[in-house]
Amino acid sequence: MAYNLCEKVRELEPYEPIKGEYKIRLDANESFYNMPDEIKTEIKKIIDETNFNRYPDPLASGLINSFADYYSISSELVTATNGSDEMLYLLASAMLEKGSKVVVAEPDFSMYAFYSFLSENQIEVYQKNDLEIDVDELISFINDKKADMVIFSNPCNPTGRGINKEDARRLVKGAGDCLVVLDEAYMDFWNESILDEADKYDNLIVLKTASKAVGMASIRLGFAVANKTITKALRAVKSPYNVNTLSQKIGECVYKHKELLQQRRDDIIKNTAALESGLRKITENYSLPFEIYSTYANFVFVKTERAKDIFEYLLENSIAVRYFGKYSALRITSGTEEENKALLVQFEQYIIKNVLKRNR
Numbered sequence: 001m002a003y004n005l006c007e008k009v010r011e012l013e014p015y016e017p018i019k020g021e022y023k024i025r026l027d028a029n030e031s032f033y034n035m036p037d038e039i040k041t042e043i044k045k046i047i048d049e050t051n052f053n054r055y056p057d058p059l060a061s062g063l064i065n066s067f068a069d070y071y072s073i074s075s076e077l078v079t080a081t082n083g084s085d086e087m088l089y090l091l092a093s094a095m096l097e098k099g100s101k102v103v104v105a106e107p108d109f110s111m112y113a114f115y116s117f118l119s120e121n122q123i124e125v126y127q128k129n130d131l132e133i134d135v136d137e138l139i140s141f142i143n144d145k146k147a148d149m150v151i152f153s154n155p156c157n158p159t160g161r162g163i164n165k166e167d168a169r170r171l172v173k174g175a176g177d178c179l180v181v182l183d184e185a186y187m188d189f190w191n192e193s194i195l196d197e198a199d200k201y202d203n204l205i206v207l208k209t210a211s212k213a214v215g216m217a218s219i220r221l222g223f224a225v226a227n228k229t230i231t232k233a234l235r236a237v238k239s240p241y242n243v244n245t246l247s248q249k250i251g252e253c254v255y256k257h258k259e260l261l262q263q264r265r266d267d268i269i270k271n272t273a274a275l276e277s278g279l280r281k282i283t284e285n286y287s288l289p290f291e292i293y294s295t296y297a298n299f300v301f302v303k304t305e306r307a308k309d310i311f312e313y314l315l316e317n318s319i320a321v322r323y324f325g326k327y328s329a330l331r332i333t334s335g336t337e338e339e340n341k342a343l344l345v346q347f348e349q350y351i352i353k354n355v356l357k358r359n360r
């Protein structure tokens with residue numbers, strides 16, 4: 001007799017975002033800003049002062065205070081994790097009984113369904129209409145399926161589309177006793193957050209991350225914001241020393257630089273708008289039937305029959321974007337002005353070389 005992997009993991013492959021080295025990385029929705037030298041100097045001091053032999057603070061108190069301060073909410077409603085990813089796994093596993101019904105939307109962030117699969121939940125897929133959530137339809141879907149949890153990103157990765165505050169509130173109320181998990185990973189780029197209302201509902205968890213607008217994907221910090229009852233449970237189910245001391249201290253330091261973070265967020269919004277209009281201009285110039293979705297996030301979703309071809313052409317020119325075969329679409333993260341210009345140049349070059357002669 002030999003040990004056999006259990007069936008559900010036998011065919012899984014380790015996550016591999018992209019192979020190879022590319023000069024311009026517009027594939028992972030990261031911030032194009034590294035930390036400035038002045039903050040790196042503070043981080044060096046943090047390293048000097050760290051007692052590496054000691055376990056971290058299980059509640060990450062300094063970090064959640066700094067995070068809560070940045071978003072003007074109460075730290076009593078915050079749980080910190082190793083990236084939002086850790087919380088997504090906890091929500092699917094610890095917060096639900098085996099066989100619970102989880103509603104995910106399609107298209108959306110694939111990790112929701114993945115962790116539900118691992119946790120042996122029953123997954124119900126709500127199909128969006130032309131990439132938009134119809135809130136009334138979703139409420140009916142949740143109630144018809146008698147769902148235990150619904151989870152989606154707002155604004156959505158990969159579409160960049162989203163529902164406004166009013167609709168989000170209506171959904172939370174309409175979902176009844178179903179837990180609503182609103183992943184606001186990209187909400188720093190749009191002004192429709194209900195983060196500060198988490199305390200008002202008994203069935204809402206809002207997720208935030210330091211990996212996108214805040215520019216700290218490397219140190220893995222995620223946050224869940226919910227009422228005190230839910231927060232107590234989340235703090236109880238997470239592994240005690242989940243967020244390491246360096247990430248806690250660095251996060252605490254970075255969230256205190258409010259003006260810098262807001263300035264950078266504004267720069268990212270500006271560059272994304274330029275990227276979107278640049279793409280639009282090119283496709284309109286050549287009268288191409290590309291669908292460019294107006295975005296509320298830091299990336300642009302482009303649907304075209306040519307998606308795979310363009311993706312490969314860009315890689316050959318050392319520019320990485322994300323390709324979605326299922327939708328024949330590209331998701332292009334906004335980079336620096338120079339990176340976006342380079343992307344637009346290659347995008348247009350592809351069209352000139354491969355698509356058509358200019359319509360005149």
Ligand SMILES: *Cc1c(COP(=O)(O)O)cnc(C)c1O
Pocket residue numbers: 029082083084085086109153157183185208209210211212217220221222
């Ligand atoms: C990037 C992203 C996150 C962040 O994940 P982390 O584990 O915190 O890096 C969460 N949700 C969505 C939809 C994302 O795109």
